[in-house]
Amino acid sequence: MQERLVVVGNGMASLRFLERLTERQGGRYAVTVVGAEPVAAYNRVLLSSLLGGEVDEAACTFRGLDWYADHGITLVTGAPATAIDRESRTVRVGEGLVLPYDRLVLAVGSVPIRLPRPGMDLPGIVTFRDLADVAAIRRAAAPGARAVVIGGGLLGLEAAVGLARLGAETTLLHVMDRLMERQLDHAAADLVRRAIEARGVRVRLEADTAAVEGEGRVEALRLADGATIPADLVVLSVGVRPSTSLAAASGLAVGRGIRVDDRMTTSDPSVFALGECAEHRGMTYGLVEPAYEQAEVLARHLCGEAAAYAGTALSTSLKVSGLPVFSAGLVDVPEGAEAVTWSDPAAGLYRKLVIAENRLLGAVFVGDVAEQGWCKALIRSGERLARADRDDLIFGRPAPQPLAA
Structure with missing residues (x-):
């Protein structure tokens, strides 16, 4: 008999979790997904492009409604979850829908911060x-x-x-x-x-x-x-805070976010959390990469596989007004470390390495981010830099020479 799995939240983290779960054991759970927005999960990363008219709303869509139906997933949109009763194992949704669960996943994201200043409630x-x-x-x-x-x-x-x-x-x-x-x-x-x-x-x-x-x-x-x-x-646009009110009202352990262990389990062994709402080892993340890693771990765990989330080494790779930008690890230089920089402001190019004991602690690139993958690997591994690595990281690795005829 299928276990009843209810997923509250239908954002990018939730969808990645559902994709990984159905890839592994699509028939193990009877899945219901509840989303507060009137549409299915979409790509929030493209919201700025949508605002500026570079893409249309269709370009932001991840999965059509047919994908949910084809995978046996019941999708409820436009109806926020309003209460969790952990004793009866039910979730109240919207005006009167009550969903029973055997396992519950909270992927409720975060809420934007409003500055506590006079007049912040004015229209406009x-x-x-x-x-x-x-x-x-x-x-x-x-x-x-x-x-x-x-x-x-x-x-x-x-x-x-x-x-x-x-x-x-x-x-x-x-x-x-x-x-x-x-x-x-x-x-x-x-x-x-x-x-x-x-x-x-x-x-x-x-x-x-x-x-x-x-x-x-x-x-x-x-x-x-x-x-x-x-x-x-x-x-x-002054930041976000994890959405914890639903979890807190049900008596789950909450700090800055909904507290989870390495398997994304909350203080209730039948309830899990992932994405921006989750607090893991005292950390909350407002980025897509950690949410996707957590989704992978939770999907494996709920399919009976060994899986543990150890945290994410944060990096940022993006385009700001068409300008490529990459940042990973430490930005400012701590005591005992050194900064190696190269700059060409007229061309919009800048590179900075933060190094201590011949190990890369951080990097900031603007304009040309070709070595970003190498930087992330070096920061995460902590391996020592070879003699030529500094020059290659600052100036770029030379292109491979063509083979002689």
Whole structure:
């Protein structure tokens, strides 16, 4: 007899888990998936491209409804899970649907942070997190509209470029002294800033929002230094926090996220969590790569295979306004380490290696990221660099010579 498996959440982590589970033992579980959004899982990585009109909504789709049906998966969309009763092993969904389970997977993601500032509840203030947010931003971003994006992380940069592409007069505010400060040092961040500004985005650093002003809807932002920036639209991109309210209300152990062990098991042995909502060994991750690794481990575990998640060595590889950027390991140089750098600002090229005891601790590349895979392998393995490795990492490995005729 099939075990009843309920998966709450239908995002990228959830879909990867379902794909891996069905590849291994598709008939072992009777699977029901519950998603709060009205559509099946889609590629959130492409939201900025969708905002800017580079792709359409169809390009963001992963699996059609037929895929779920073909694999015997019942998909419930547009209905958030509202309560878990662990004693009766049921999940309440929407207005009155009750789903019994033998095993429950929570892949509920994260929620965007809203700054605790006066006026943040005014109409015209939106987050940038899902398809509905993109639609709301596009409706408000008419050519000539004054748009302000708060947050200089990757999503904030992408939102700002997308708004500028739509014709909005766009200003990006960031409270820190450089963009993407978790992934980039000052030199790399300056190149990214130039690329953003070349797309028509005004950037203001060390800009702390004090309040949003307006009568009936947003009209301006007031900064802590007293400056005022007119705004018809404000996009918040100041980070996310794991979604834990559903788990906490059911009595599961919760810290920053839903606490799990190396097999993605929560404090209840019949309940599991993965992706942005999960806290593993004190760490929560807001990136796709760890979520996919966790999905692989959980699928193997639920199929009776030996599997354990040991954490993810974080790296970032992306394009910011068309500029390739790679970052892994340490960005800033700790005591006892050295930095090896090469820079050509006019060409938009920069490379930095953080090395200690002849081992690579971190790397930041802008403009040319050809050696990123090698860097990640060196950082993860901790192996010592050979004599020629530094030059090859900084300047690129020479192309292989053609064989003589």
